[in-house]
Amino acid sequence: MRTAKTLATVALGSAVLLPFVGAGTAMAADGDVMANLKPVALNGVDASGTAMVEVRGTTIHVTMAAMGLLPDAPHAAHIHFAAAARHECPSAADDTNKDGQLNTTEGGPAYGDIVVSLTKTGDTSPKSGLAVDRFDTAKGGKISYERGSIEVSPAVADAIAKGQSVVVVHGVDHNHDGKYDGAKKSDLDPSLPTEATDPAICGSLLAAPSGGAATGAGGTSSPTNTGLLALGGGLLLVAAGSGTWSARRARARS
Amino acid sequence: MNPPTQHGGRRGALLAAAATVVLVLLAGVVIILGLRHQGPPQPVAAAAPAAPAPATPAPGPTRSGPGAGAAAPTTPTTPTAKAPVASVDLGPIMRGSAPVRLDVPSIGMHSSTFVDLGRAADGSIEVPTDFAAVGFYTPGPTPGQFGPAVIAGHVDSHQGPAVFYRLGALRAGARISVGRKDGSTATFVVDRVASYPKARFPTTEVYGNTTSRAELRLVTCGGSFDDRSGHYVDNVIAFAHLVSAA
Numbered sequence: 001m002r003t004a005k006t007l008a009t010v011a012l013g014s015a016v017l018l019p020f021v022g023a024g025t026a027m028a029a030d031g032d033v034m035a036n037l038k039p040v041a042l043n044g045v046d047a048s049g050t051a052m053v054e055v056r057g058t059t060i061h062v063t064m065a066a067m068g069l070l071p072d073a074p075h076a077a078h079i080h081f082a083a084a085a086r087h088e089c090p091s092a093a094d095d096t097n098k099d100g101q102l103n104t105t106e107g108g109p110a111y112g113d114i115v116v117s118l119t120k121t122g123d124t125s126p127k128s129g130l131a132v133d134r135f136d137t138a139k140g141g142k143i144s145y146e147r148g149s150i151e152v153s154p155a156v157a158d159a160i161a162k163g164q165s166v167v168v169v170h171g172v173d174h175n176h177d178g179k180y181d182g183a184k185k186s187d188l189d190p191s192l193p194t195e196a197t198d199p200a201i202c203g204s205l206l207a208a209p210s211g212g213a214a215t216g217a218g219g220t221s222s223p224t225n226t227g228l229l230a231l232g233g234g235l236l237l238v239a240a241g242s243g244t245w246s247a248r249r250a251r252a253r254s
Numbered sequence: 255m256n257p258p259t260q261h262g263g264r265r266g267a268l269l270a271a272a273a274t275v276v277l278v279l280l281a282g283v284v285i286i287l288g289l290r291h292q293g294p295p296q297p298v299a300a301a302a303p304a305a306p307a308p309a310t311p312a313p314g315p316t317r318s319g320p321g322a323g324a325a326a327p328t329t330p331t332t333p334t335a336k337a338p339v340a341s342v343d344l345g346p347i348m349r350g351s352a353p354v355r356l357d358v359p360s361i362g363m364h365s366s367t368f369v370d371l372g373r374a375a376d377g378s379i380e381v382p383t384d385f386a387a388v389g390f391y392t393p394g395p396t397p398g399q400f401g402p403a404v405i406a407g408h409v410d411s412h413q414g415p416a417v418f419y420r421l422g423a424l425r426a427g428a429r430i431s432v433g434r435k436d437g438s439t440a441t442f443v444v445d446r447v448a449s450y451p452k453a454r455f456p457t458t459e460v461y462g463n464t465t466s467r468a469e470l471r472l473v474t475c476g477g478s479f480d481d482r483s484g485h486y487v488d489n490v491i492a493f494a495h496l497v498s499a500a
Contacts (some may be wrong), residue, residue, distance in 0.1 A: 032462035048350030052463035065400030208461030212452030216475030221293035232285035239277030246270030
């Protein structure tokens with residue numbers, strides 16, 4: 001089966017890359033990342049969403065909400081990453097077969113391989129990448145998804161925390177007939193129409209900004225205060241001078 | 255110098271002593287005025303050193319987890335609370351649409367000048383260059399989408415108050431409405447307003463998903479102003495959640 005072979009290749013590729021990915025860092029860092037999911041170029045989906053991932057060691061917690069997807073149809077969703085990928089969503093320039101649409105393979109150079117399958121139940125490894133019966137079916141075009149305790153490798157946890165992974169939700173009704181169909185077969189599984197697996201919305205899981213916000217110049221606080229303090233200090237100095245003078249005069253008289 | 259006569263010398267010494275007393279008193283008054291805080295309004299309570307939990311969680315899904323409470327980094331989240339779930343209620347959620355108007359009637363704060371913010375080269379959040387503009391953090395959710403949308407504005411310019419000057423006067427229960435590009439309005443209710451030292455900025459609470467619903471964060475500066483760094487030492491942050499989409 002070709003799907004299995006493709007996924008096995010993906011998994012093997014990831015395994016080979018892992019030591020290099022993790023080389024710089026001994027331990028996966030904790031972090032919170034989020035993605036603003038937007039329509040994938042060329043595929044004409046009017047949907048949007050957000051995804052948030054907490055990384056704690058090698059355990060991740062994923063929460064995702066999306067709307068505007070093809071209703072009542074399975075939408076495979078994954079976290080993608082590859083060390084060699086661009087860590088971003090694909091652009092129109094990634095349409096290598098020039099058919100005016102982006103399929104999942106064409107997006108590979110941008111977002112890499114599947115590293116986590118965002119299934120509702122059961123396995124979450126890349127092996128479940130096309131487990132269509134375990135993904136959300138977007139009732140009313142909406143997905144509300146939350147799943148914790150997902151175990152990933154240290155390298156994957158590290159890549160996610162660093163903001164290098166990408167969330168992709170698949171399933172595009174190119175011909176707007178309300179279902180996945182069409183003569184064109186999926187690049188991932190020839191038993192499925194390409195509509196069922198083409199990327200619909202996508203977003204990079206980016207790390208939150210570090211530290212605080214520099215949102216003040218001090219015009220209503222400091223200058224007045226320091227000015228007054230300096231003036232007070234100056235007055236004290238003058239007072240010390242006059243006090244010394246009068247004390248000396250008093251001593252001179254006695 | 256006058257030749258010191260006994261009379262003149264005494265008068266001079268008395269005058270100098272009196273002047274000294276007056277000067278000391280005057281200096282005291284000026285210093286007290288200088289120390290008195292005259293800056294922008296501040297939240298009633300500063301944040302506790304440990305990450306505070308949302309003061310009054312509104313009805314809706316909440317969950318315990320890192321950042322939601324004073325969680326020790328070594329304490330893993332309870333696995334049972336994070337067991338796989340089929341579909342969850344994330345509360346009201348809107349489609350993605352950029353903010354174009356901000357209204358906070360209770361403190362008279364309004365703006366329709368928005369600029370996009372991202373992450374600066376040093377990893378910190380960018381801030382508007384225009385003191386009258388509010389900045390929207392574009393890598394995050396738009397106001398009304400699931401997760402915390404972040405809007406930052408200056409508390410003051412070099413000369414005087416700026417767009418978020420009165421943010422510290424905002425109180426829990428107040429309403430914030432955000433007009434969006436698609437013509438809709440996202441209405442939020444304030445959960446709490448707190449001040450945090452920038453050195454211990456609550457990154458997870460501000461940018462992370464601690465409540466599993468659509469939220470809003472308004473961020474500005476507060477506390478005392480550090481002349482040497484040219485920055486305020488605290489951030490004042492308002493935490494709010496979505497109550498209606500229209």
